[in-house]
Amino acid sequence: MDADPTDFTPSSSSPTGEGVTVVIIAYNDAEHVRDAVASALDQGAAVHEVIAVDDASTDATGALLDVAAARDLRLRVHHRTVNSGGCGTPRNDGLRLATGRWVMFLDSDDVLPAAAATTLLDAARTSGAQVAAGACIRRELPLGREVCWQPALYREARTYASPTAEPRLVRDTLCVGKLYDRAFLQDHGVGFPDGRFLYEDFVFTARVLAANPRLALLPDTVYVWHVRRDSGTPSLSLDRREIANWQARLEAHRRVTAILQAAGREELVSAAHTKFVDHDVRMYLRELHTHDAKYQQRWWQLTREYLAGFPAHAVDAARAPARWCARVILASEAPVDLRRLIELAARPGRLLPPYAVIDGQAVWSTALPQVALDDILTKPVGRLPVTVTAEVRPGRRTRLQLRVDDLYGRLAEARPVTLELEVASRTAPDRPLTHGRAPLVAAPGGDAWTAELELDVRQLAARNGGHGHPEAWDLAVVVHCADGTRARAAPRPGVRQLRRTVVPTWHGLLLLQPYCTTGGALAFRTDRGLDGVTRLLARRVRRLLAGN
Structure with a gap:
């Protein structure tokens, strides 16, 4: 089986404009789509066109987009007649319709800050990069709490000749907040998985990194990601109520590592495994108490089976709380010490008693003495x-x-x-x-x-x-x-x-x-x-x- 089933046929059209095409995808989002479109059109001369793909909405989304297009000729609307079930297919539609030299993506419930496109375009042209990326702010509504996504990558302006020069790039799995050379995507057949595929960003980003672009990273905020916790219908990725969501995440991560492995990016494969332990396992583990025993049992089984295929060095490279959690999961066939694990997976982590020391080594418990809590006896107390x-x-x-x-x-x-x-x-x-x-x-x-x-x-x-x-x-x-x-x-x-x-x-x-x-x-x-x-x-x- 092909390690990278692309699911995408790129457009053969050459860019007709030197500016940016902003691709907006929307489905039943009449409440927010106008703000997204306005933020894209307000970017000024840097934006050559805005393509809004309506994924067969059943509310007023399509009509609102048509009204906006009648007011600004830079906006083109593509109405799908059948809902795709995901985010990948409408983004692929937008890629095929794009005519700008550069392309960036925007979701209908998010916004672009002022001058985001100009900032990214200037960085790409100055550095000769095929991908330019800036800081993404994760804004939780309605309270308005703002957190920078992957801040370690965006503290200062940097240019990398290859993703292998900074393996932590695999941690930024978002396709938004970035500007892409459309010809580069075409030449390497980079697109999104079609249909109902959760975490399509993961696969798209892996394909981009596997193609080995030159990258420019900036500390400037270029995207505002709205997370609406009080929404009656959570987004596909935020709806973690069923075990199917975790299974979809596992499948996406399998695709990511297969893509990077096929391209020979071994440093990125290892970094992707470590990121999974650091971020994915820890995030779902700290929410495990919100699920019933059946979910917990299934989650534990799936996670244990998947982690068993990881090289030991990739698990060991994860941060201490995360790697300790992974070791406990690998050491026990059935869920064990869930309360302690959930507390340890929190940010910041809390390690509850009882504390066991065997032969001078701190361990998880007397029942699991093989789970060493390395560094805990030597790491600074702070x-x-x-x-x-x-x-x-x-x-x-x-x-x-x-x-x-x-x-x-x-x-x-x-x-x-x-x-x-x-x-x-x-x-x-x-x-x-x-x-x-x-x-x-x-x-x-x-x-x-x-x-x-x-x-x-x-x-x-x-x-x-x-x-x-x-x-x-x-x-x-x-x-x-x-x-x-x-x-x-x-x-x-x-x-x-x-x-x-x-x-x-x-x-x-x-x-x-x-x-x-x-x-x-x-x-x-x-x-x-x-x-x-x-x-x-x-x-x-x-x-x-x-x-x-």
Whole structure:
């Protein structure tokens, strides 16, 4: 069987314009598609044309695109008569219809920042690169939290003569946020898998890297990826409720490594395996508690079988929490220690007790002594997956009772002294509120320390977005040690039930909701005013009426 079934016949047409063709794909997205089209047309002279492919929408998407095309001749609309079931086929349609010298992709619910096309085009022309890429901002809505995708690759402007000069490029699996030389794609037959194929970006990106382009990377933000967690219909890749999603991801990764292997890009094959351990396994593992036992069993079986084919050096090259998780999965035929694994897979990781040492080597447990936790006895304490547990007593001055577990005796060596609490809004994570320090007191038994801190929620009220705008807050603790070590951790909720409370403040009523994130960390939601309280009461009434 061909290692790279291309599923794509490139257009034979030569570029008729030196500018950029922006290919937009849309399906039943009348609410957002106009913003995407406007952001592409507003790029200015750099954009030669915009091709919008309507994948047989059943809402007003197609009509809205036609209206926009009548207003701007640079916009061409292609209406598919049958829905493709995925994102690859409409993107391939756009590639075939493109006439620009360069091409970039845009999804209908995302936007291009101002001058993104110009920035990428200038970089490609200056460097002679066939691919120019910039930073992609992942914006979570409705809260507006922004995170840079693969920031390590986009800290500074760099040009690579070949992808093998920077194997970490396999970690950026997005096809968006990049500008491609269309002739280069044509010459190498690079396209997307057709039909309902999840993670088509993975395969497309692998084909691009296998073709060995010259690449220019920029720190400039050139794409805004909108992640709508409250959407009634999650995107294909974000819908991870069924095991079929994980199976699709495994199949995509198999295709990626087969493509790179066939092209002789051994460095990239190894990097792709390591990325899978670092990113894919860890991401799904930290969400495993949201699924039932049947899903967990099947996920474990599929993952174990797949990881068994990885070379040991590729697993060993992954970051410590991820490679330890992979080793546990490989060592046990059935799911084991899921609570500990899920906590370790969080970001930042937390390694829960019990801690075992055999023959001077830290291991996962006495039941799995073959799983070595390498480096844990020598790694600097500040880089260890420290576990901090917090019991919450909500109120105007919310009290947190915190426990810091001693990790294989390493914290005791550093002599913990105080604990500091930081609270950061999801919309401004770089401006955390500091809530002072508290002394750490050794717990009975000598295997932990405890502290008590107060969180003055009036500060949250002052920073809250206002009436009708809930806010999410992440917590972090910093353990200060006598030897100068600082260990940072995200506290996890304790056993006491997390309950909502309404707090009167100078800014009016504040609804305070402690909750556990998908990654197992303690966080808070706040909402100001009577509107927030009314929403809370309405939710309670609905649950009562439903019999919950």
